[in-house]
């Protein structure tokens with residue numbers, strides 16, 4: 044098998060052949076013997092030799108000081124970059140970065156911070172990797188990993204070795220995809236795992252290594268990957284058309300099915316995602332009530348539009364519309380009284396929450412809490428929105444509202460509702476949803492709230508959604524998945540005890556499990572609590588390390604929780620538990636995991 048370096052070089056040559064720029068990795072500056080490097084390039088030999096033969100001296104391991112990156116000199120042959128580095132000890136050193144005189148490389152260094160460099164032969168037919176010999180796999184690009192790379196070097200090394208085949212794609216993505224991943228949670232240091240296929244409870248990386256999937260399409264895949272009836276339905280539909288630019292029968296059938304299953308969804312409107320559904324919900328609520336303010340709860344997630352995400356990552360709200368955020372009032376997620384007090388002002392359009400507990404159920408929920416909000420919103424003329432993007436069809440067939448009997452005015456859905464394809468739904472009261480139009484009036488637009496969307500209710504999602512909903516409407520798959528999740532958390536907790544690690548898992552009554560790291564030492568209850576949200580936010584490095592260790596052991600999970608499907612049978616769960624045990628064995632003595640003696 045090709046070494047990772049060869050694979051990268053091959054990959055890069057392929058990129059060049061496609062006429063794209065190639066950027067390679069450098070996390071240290073070295074002085075190179077340029078003449079020798081040129082010879083090697085001309086010989087067509089591989090980068091390992093470049094390291095062995097051309098690296099004369101390594102300069103201090105350092106981070107680039109952005110202010111000094113402008114010192115790039117393209118006039119001296121052989122030396123294209125004079126870079127001023129600040130070492131981790133604060134010492135400033137000057138390094139000459141010697142690459143095969145190429146102006147585009149210089150520009151790359153100037154524009155993108157010189158973690159990466161590429162070396163091309165003069166005719167540009169070959170490229171060579173410059174990388175650090177003593178930190179072979181480490182990638183630190185524009186999207187620096189959140190955890191210190193040496194938090195547990197052994198695990199990092201094992202990870203880099205196991206998933207070396209993903210590295211070339213990761214290199215490429217850093218220069219093509221902003222942040223190198225298209226979901227903040229998928230940007231994962233030292234580099235992400237690239238997956239090629241999935242089936243049932245498993246997926247396989249691009250080199251064919253199996254992983255038990257506890258992530259399951261961010262919760263969308265309650266029947267597992269590639270559920271055959273959904274695959275068939277989508278296959279059939281794709282032959283008939285993927286977008287008609289017109290209404291179609293499946294959207295009506297899909298809407299009727301949702302109406303039948305979800306108590307509050309008397310009328311529905313389709314969107315392309317959960318984020319769009321909550322965005323539309325807030326717009327509809329404001330239009331209906333004529334009021335500006337929205338109340339949401341700490342630790343409850345509603346997607347990524349400004350108001351949904353406001354207050355979710357308190358320190359990272361760059362780019363948000365300050366005006367929008369000003370109209371969002373943050374409430375306590377377990378005590379309804381402050382929210383109820385705020386409702387009295389009479390300017391609140393809606394209260395939005397994840398009824399099954401914030402953060403996919405990591406935080407507490409109760410019927411009493413929901414009931415208190417229901418009564419108060421009724422009393423003060425505000426709407427109650429249940430964001431059942433996660434809980435819909437998972438907590439119960441009709442979501443938390445069907446389990447508790449507390450019916451909101453509006454409900455948002457996504458994930459399961461579209462059968463694992465993109466799609467979202469806003470459902471609600473007839474009179475409230477009428478702001479979106481109350482029927483065709485011979486061309487006269489009756490809607491007060493504008494809502495468009497090229498892919499709303501697209502036929503493929505509709506076909507998948509209808510098929511999937513018909514398979515979960517008896518509640519059996521949900522129960523199977525819930526029992527599997529319980530088996531998993533019991534196993535995780537057993538293994539955590541056996542290895543003496545401060546990790547605890549719980550389910551909060553559904554097929555979603557949640558992981559607490561360091562809860563015992565922090566004095567946080569071992570179960571759903573408000574503190575859970577802060578535990579997650581305070582320990583990103585620990586959650587990332589556990590995730591990495593689990594990947595090494597053959598399990599992929601979202602760092603703080605995971606979704607179990609009806610295809611996770613006992614044998615698969617037991618295998619996952621064993622993997623947790625091996626992961627704990629790896630990291631049990633890392634600070635923050637080890638239980639105090």
Ligand SMILES: Cc1ncc(COP(=O)(O)O)c(C=O)c1O
Nearest residue numbers: 316317318344345346432433457
């Ligand atoms: C409760 C909740 N609401 C909304 C969303 C956003 O949905 P989407 O990712 O489809 O935009 C999510 C996503 O995870 C969610 O968990």
